Amino acid sequence: MSRLLIVSNRLPFARDSTGGALWTVTPATGGLVSAVEPVLRERGGTWIGWPGIAGKIPNKPLTEATRNAGYEVVPVALSETERDEFYYGYSNEVIWPLFHDLQNFCNFEPAYWEAYKAVNERYAEAIARCAQRDDFIWVHDYHLMYVAQALRERNVHAALTFFLHIPFPPYDIFSKLPQQQRLLRALLQFDLLGFQTRRDVRNFIQCVRRVMLDTKVVPRRDLQLVRFEKREIRIGHFPIGIDFDSFANGAKSEAVTHKSQQLRASFPGCQLILGSDRLDYSKGIPERLRAFRTALERHPELRGRVMLIQVVVPSRVEIPRYHEFKQRIDRLVGDINGRFSTSTWLPVQYHFRCLERDDLLAHYRACDIAFITPLKDGMNLVAKEYCTCRIDDNGALILSQFAGAAEQLRPGAMLVNPYDVEQMADTILEAFRMNQTQRRARMKRMRRVVRNENVFWWVDSFLRAGAKLARHSLRASKKRRSAAAFQNASA
Numbered sequence: 001m002s003r004l005l006i007v008s009n010r011l012p013f014a015r016d017s018t019g020g021a022l023w024t025v026t027p028a029t030g031g032l033v034s035a036v037e038p039v040l041r042e043r044g045g046t047w048i049g050w051p052g053i054a055g056k057i058p059n060k061p062l063t064e065a066t067r068n069a070g071y072e073v074v075p076v077a078l079s080e081t082e083r084d085e086f087y088y089g090y091s092n093e094v095i096w097p098l099f100h101d102l103q104n105f106c107n108f109e110p111a112y113w114e115a116y117k118a119v120n121e122r123y124a125e126a127i128a129r130c131a132q133r134d135d136f137i138w139v140h141d142y143h144l145m146y147v148a149q150a151l152r153e154r155n156v157h158a159a160l161t162f163f164l165h166i167p168f169p170p171y172d173i174f175s176k177l178p179q180q181q182r183l184l185r186a187l188l189q190f191d192l193l194g195f196q197t198r199r200d201v202r203n204f205i206q207c208v209r210r211v212m213l214d215t216k217v218v219p220r221r222d223l224q225l226v227r228f229e230k231r232e233i234r235i236g237h238f239p240i241g242i243d244f245d246s247f248a249n250g251a252k253s254e255a256v257t258h259k260s261q262q263l264r265a266s267f268p269g270c271q272l273i274l275g276s277d278r279l280d281y282s283k284g285i286p287e288r289l290r291a292f293r294t295a296l297e298r299h300p301e302l303r304g305r306v307m308l309i310q311v312v313v314p315s316r317v318e319i320p321r322y323h324e325f326k327q328r329i330d331r332l333v334g335d336i337n338g339r340f341s342t343s344t345w346l347p348v349q350y351h352f353r354c355l356e357r358d359d360l361l362a363h364y365r366a367c368d369i370a371f372i373t374p375l376k377d378g379m380n381l382v383a384k385e386y387c388t389c390r391i392d393d394n395g396a397l398i399l400s401q402f403a404g405a406a407e408q409l410r411p412g413a414m415l416v417n418p419y420d421v422e423q424m425a426d427t428i429l430e431a432f433r434m435n436q437t438q439r440r441a442r443m444k445r446m447r448r449v450v451r452n453e454n455v456f457w458w459v460d461s462f463l464r465a466g467a468k469l470a471r472h473s474l475r476a477s478k479k480r481r482s483a484a485a486f487q488n489a490s491a
């Protein structure tokens with residue numbers, strides 16, 4: 001089994017400066033880390049990434065904090081300007097909104113692209129320094145789409161694989177990107193490209209066909225094949241999963257059982273509806289709040305009998321747009337509570353902080369309905385975590401049709417269009433009225449999928465696709481060697 005070399009923008013640890021030379025190291029939150037960390041902890045390997053704070057990295061606190069991680073951690077440093085132009089700039093003001101179909105939120109500042117390339121080159125150098133022969137090199141996510149190109153320019157010919165955690169947009173949206181051709185060319189320097197869903201693969205292939213006229217696409221049943229500059233690139237969908245057993249066992253634990261009972265007991269006679277997201281405009285939080293408000297307006301039977309618990313995890317708060325976005329959420333929560341609350345009932349309970357893991361699990365266990373409405377999402381792990389923690393099979397999931405998870409959870413979820421506030425409001429009523437037998441039947445179906453297609457299944461399927469690739473390139477290099485030998489002999 002080859003060593004796994006994971007490369008992502010952020011490390012699974014966040015470094016925080018408490019002033020002077022004092023540093024704290026805390027586990028980072030977010031979908032990528034939740035999924036990849038348990039895998040690396042189990043298999044071992046190396047993780048290359050940025051610890052989340054600009055400037056020089058004094059290694060000691062990081063080395064100490066990661067000593068028992070079960071894998072090696074290699075930090076990449078970013079200056080403040082690089083953080084601003086590469087991370088906040090190209091990654092989060094161009095790619096993130098564009099790939100979530102929110103083109104009006106993009107800032108196509110030309111300087112950002114140069115910073116993006118330069119930082120990707122820094123990551124490429126770190127990979128070139130760390131990589132050993134036969135390592136499985138696996139680059140993650142939208143911040144690092146230029147890494148393979150940078151490695152090829154440094155004459156690295158090893159197999160390179162990539163997984164995109166966020167959606168890939170359709171051609172009509174992608175074609176707004178000023179660097180569309182350069183970015184696709186860079187992506188085609190990887191040997192295996194993994195996407196979350198069939199929809200993303202379709203979009204990517206459509207963009208390749210329209211933008212890269214010198215490619216040939218060979219449709220295949222499992223992995224699609226693209227021929228480009230004498231190379232073959234394989235493309236597939238690999239829906240990311242979660243560590244099912246760890247969530248299910250966590251939900252059964254005494255501490256979580258106690259906390260969830262306490263939570264339930266605090267709101268007798270009320271069905272609890274849960275929303276939990278990072279602070280991000282792609283997650284559809286205002287739309288969800290407006291739908292909840294409409295539900296209370298249109299369906300008086302819900303008043304006093306449902307409560308929305310909305311957890312918003314602070315994220316990218318340094319970006320002004322995110323700050324304004326938080327104010328919008330605050331105002332909506334204030335409006336709903338101001339209009340509908342009574343002396344004994346508060347319609348929205350709002351937490352703007354990251355819950356401890358046990359508290360999060362207790363919320364999953366205690367809430368009757370999960371209300372997850374991203375405008376677009378690569379996958380959405382919260383939906384899968386919620387199903388997993390419903391160990392009694394009782395619970396309803398209202399899920400945006402534009403979340404990647406909708407492809408797998410379709411048989412049990414109540415799918416909604418997050419732009420249709422009235423439809424979402426009516427679905428709240430439907431979920432509220434749904435009887436236990438129906439809820440259980442739906443939940444069982446979803447839990448089966450989440451259990452079977454868990455994070456280890458995801459890694460295995462990606463690694464298997466990568467291993468096939470290694471066999472292909474071995475055959476190709478043997479062919480090249482024998483062709484060269486034949487030419488030499490006949491010369």
Ligand code: GDG
Nearest residue numbers: 030031032034165240354355357360377378379380381382
């Ligand atoms: C990206 C893609 C894709 C949430 N609240 C708390 C908390 N969380 C954790 C959840 C979950 C993670 O954060 C969020 O994951 P998502 O998948 O929902 O979203 P992104 O962070 O946007 O992730 C996404 C993912 O990558 C993986 O490929 O699914 O589409 O955008 O794991 O548990 N964790 C804690 N307290 C909270 O209050 N501790």
